[in-house]
Amino acid sequence: MRPNSVVIELTPKFEKAAKQALENTQLRRNMGKATQTIRAKRAAVVGELPDWQALREAGRAIKERTLRHLDHYLLQLEESVKRAGGHVHWARDASEANRIITNIVRVHQAREVIKIKSLTTDEIRLNKALKEAGITATETDLAELIIQLAGEHSSHILVPAIHKNRSEIRELFMRTLGVKELSDNPKDLAAAARAYLRHKFLTTPVAISGANFAIAESGTIGIVESEGNGRMCLTLPKVLISVMGIEKILPTWQDLEVFLQLLPRSSTGERMNPYTSFWTGVTRDDGPQEFHLVLLDNGRSQVLADEIGRQTLNCIRCSACLNICPVYERTGGHAYGSVYPGPIGAILTPQLVGVEHASSLPYASSLCGACYEVCPVKINIPEVLVHLRAKVVREKQDHGGLKGKLDPENLAMQAMSRMFSNRVAYEAAQRMGQKGQWPMVKDGYITSLPGLLGGWTAMRDLQALPQETFRDWWRKRKKQEEKASE
Amino acid sequence: MSEAREAILARIRSALHDVPPSEQPQDSPVKRDYLTQGSTERAQLIERFTDRLVDYKAKVRHVSAEELAAAIAQSCAEHGVKRLVVPSDLPQSWWPSDVEILVDRDFSLSYDELDRSDGVLTACAIGVAQTGTIILDSGEAQGRRAISLVPDYHLCVVRADQIVDLVPEAVSNLRSAVLDHRRPITFISGPSATSDIELNRVEGVHGPRTLEVLIVVS
Numbered sequence: 001m002r003p004n005s006v007v008i009e010l011t012p013k014f015e016k017a018a019k020q021a022l023e024n025t026q027l028r029r030n031m032g033k034a035t036q037t038i039r040a041k042r043a044a045v046v047g048e049l050p051d052w053q054a055l056r057e058a059g060r061a062i063k064e065r066t067l068r069h070l071d072h073y074l075l076q077l078e079e080s081v082k083r084a085g086g087h088v089h090w091a092r093d094a095s096e097a098n099r100i101i102t103n104i105v106r107v108h109q110a111r112e113v114i115k116i117k118s119l120t121t122d123e124i125r126l127n128k129a130l131k132e133a134g135i136t137a138t139e140t141d142l143a144e145l146i147i148q149l150a151g152e153h154s155s156h157i158l159v160p161a162i163h164k165n166r167s168e169i170r171e172l173f174m175r176t177l178g179v180k181e182l183s184d185n186p187k188d189l190a191a192a193a194r195a196y197l198r199h200k201f202l203t204t205p206v207a208i209s210g211a212n213f214a215i216a217e218s219g220t221i222g223i224v225e226s227e228g229n230g231r232m233c234l235t236l237p238k239v240l241i242s243v244m245g246i247e248k249i250l251p252t253w254q255d256l257e258v259f260l261q262l263l264p265r266s267s268t269g270e271r272m273n274p275y276t277s278f279w280t281g282v283t284r285d286d287g288p289q290e291f292h293l294v295l296l297d298n299g300r301s302q303v304l305a306d307e308i309g310r311q312t313l314n315c316i317r318c319s320a321c322l323n324i325c326p327v328y329e330r331t332g333g334h335a336y337g338s339v340y341p342g343p344i345g346a347i348l349t350p351q352l353v354g355v356e357h358a359s360s361l362p363y364a365s366s367l368c369g370a371c372y373e374v375c376p377v378k379i380n381i382p383e384v385l386v387h388l389r390a391k392v393v394r395e396k397q398d399h400g401g402l403k404g405k406l407d408p409e410n411l412a413m414q415a416m417s418r419m420f421s422n423r424v425a426y427e428a429a430q431r432m433g434q435k436g437q438w439p440m441v442k443d444g445y446i447t448s449l450p451g452l453l454g455g456w457t458a459m460r461d462l463q464a465l466p467q468e469t470f471r472d473w474w475r476k477r478k479k480q481e482e483k484a485s486e
Numbered sequence: 487m488s489e490a491r492e493a494i495l496a497r498i499r500s501a502l503h504d505v506p507p508s509e510q511p512q513d514s515p516v517k518r519d520y521l522t523q524g525s526t527e528r529a530q531l532i533e534r535f536t537d538r539l540v541d542y543k544a545k546v547r548h549v550s551a552e553e554l555a556a557a558i559a560q561s562c563a564e565h566g567v568k569r570l571v572v573p574s575d576l577p578q579s580w581w582p583s584d585v586e587i588l589v590d591r592d593f594s595l596s597y598d599e600l601d602r603s604d605g606v607l608t609a610c611a612i613g614v615a616q617t618g619t620i621i622l623d624s625g626e627a628q629g630r631r632a633i634s635l636v637p638d639y640h641l642c643v644v645r646a647d648q649i650v651d652l653v654p655e656a657v658s659n660l661r662s663a664v665l666d667h668r669r670p671i672t673f674i675s676g677p678s679a680t681s682d683i684e685l686n687r688v689e690g691v692h693g694p695r696t697l698e699v700l701i702v703v704s
């Protein structure tokens with residue numbers, strides 16, 4: 001049984017969407033500037049920590065422990081939240097989650113709710129469900145507000161409005177917020193949003209959030225943010241509803257000592273993000289007096305069942321893999337056609353909706369391996385990609401008769417997937433590559449699978465820059481950044 | 487129990503077919519060989535904490551215990567603060583004269599009153615040098631969350647002995663506040679900020695647009 005929520009209409013062919021994105025030069029300029037800036041910042045603050053690799057390994061191990069005993073930790077979390085005065089709801093899929101949330105809002109007879117940016121609520125398309133129930137959801141993150149006012153989809157996990165420049169935003173605010181005089185200075189634009197949202201924060205009775213962390217032993221939920229809209233939503237309304245994927249759980253409060261270091265440095269390249277809030281159920285006289293936690297499966301238990309794919313659920317949505325990804329930088333997030341873009345989207349979306357519904361996404365990568373290196377919880381994205389490609393091919397084969405079975409792509413993929421399915425073999429291949437003994441591996445990265453990847457070859461044709469091969473460009477980019485960080 | 491709950495738990499259990507039933511969570515190894523304790527001298531700690539705060543565009547001053555009250559009054563004057571919110575257990579000796587003090591007695595201040603104030607004065611629970619973070623745990627002289635959020639100016643007093651070096655030390659110090667008392671915790675690292683417009687950092691979005699820190703050194 002497949003969840004029907006990360007909707008298929010949202011998943012056009014990656015190649016087609018990427019071509020359109022590449023033609024949009026404004027988008028390319030913005031993406032280039034943004035990802036470059038974040039990469040440099042991340043590299044600098046990660047370099048500050050002598051124990052970064054130990055933290056990554058601990059992060060991975062904590063997630064592995066959690067996932068291997070997910071039923072145990074979910075039950076513990078449920079008990080802790082209830083003990084602290086909160087309510088816990090379980091949702092098998094998007095429509096169930098939306099029903100639960102809509103009902104809570106209805107009970108309070110609220111016509112309007114305020115929201116903190118949350119990929120999980122995007123995934124279940126909560127805003128649409130609320131709208132159908134006659135409830136207006138106002139996004140309170142600046143970028144999300146911009147996206148919402150423009151009626152678009154986000155292009156980046158962390159900076160969703162990265163495809164819009166300041167004059168476009170100024171024009172949008174003047175048109176939609178009823179502001180008469182406004183410069184295109186980012187400070188003034190932010191002030192306009194502050195003024196618009198302040199009244200909503202002070203008066204709206206119900207807030208909806210996601211969750212970055214949920215601590216099983218205490219029932220504590222954590223949200224990491226920059227703008228303060230999170231604190232507003234978590235503190236001022238009477239009722240708070242938080243929706244979390246079941247994989248967001250951490251066993252103990254102590255585990256935060258790892259994740260509070262991994263997440264900010266990996267995501268915005270800061271030592272610590274401006275604000276992080278933790279709350280445990282309901283606190284008398286402080287913050288919301290009614291708290292609901294919605295635990296969402298929506299395909300996650302299915303990801304869990306795949307021993308290679310399972311590590312995808314380690315993801316803490318930092319977006320480091322997006323910022324490092326040459327394919328993402330050149331095409332922008334919209335091209336992935338899913339809520340989760342970039343390398344993480346390329347492995348998560350097909351697993352959540354089933355490879356048959358997003359079969360081009362596992363090909364949206366050059367398998368260069370950079371995403372694995374930066375991932376703070378050590379998700380071996382190339383390994384999962386290759387595994388999923390094999391699944392796509394198998395799917396084709398099962399539905400494509402004899403021709404499919406003898407497809408050279410299929411046969412080669414099977415061999416590759418055997419190699420990648422074994423961490424030791426994969427790492428050995430990388431090492432061999434460093435010594436130049438393995439044809440597909442150069443400079444320690446898995447560079448290409450020669451002749452195999454129809455989907456990717458098509459992409460490469462689309463995105464070659466004049467007089468510069470993809471490899472040259474990538475190498476040059478690396479060099480420039482090394483120089484810049486010296 | 488709900489049908490969805492049972493269904494999800496059943497799906498998870500069948501998904502974990504490779505985990506032996508006898509395996510306990512702690513059998514899945516977690517090596518914690520990262521740094522958990524800093525080794526920095528106190529004077530250096532204060533310096534680093536200060537540097538990192540300044541890095542975030544927070545204003546920082548070092549004062550002695552005797553100078554504190556005067557420093558608070560001076561900061562308020564510099565920021566044109568006429569109506570200052572304070573938690574009810576803030577030492578009265580900190581109250582600046584010439585300023586209307588709005589005491590959040592029994593959490594009685596309305597959001598509107600907070601919104602119309604010019605600033606808030608609180609203590610804190612912990613300062614983290616490594617990241618320039620101030621942590622509020624709703625404990626002594628900190629008040630409820632709303633009072634340090636709605637006003638546009640936050641003046642925060644940190645005692646030098648509250649500063650720890652590393653994030654793990656802070657997390658460990660908060661354990662009792664979370665597990666025994668279920669108190670809300672807020673980490674503040676500089677004023678709120680956004681980089682959503684062409685990645686230009688703008689300080690001060692929804693929280694207090696100005697954060698000022700007085701470090702009390704002996």
Ligand code: SF4
Nearest residue numbers: 315316318319321375
């Ligand atoms: S896959 Fe790793 S790098 Fe990418 S968003 Fe998730 S945690 Fe971050």
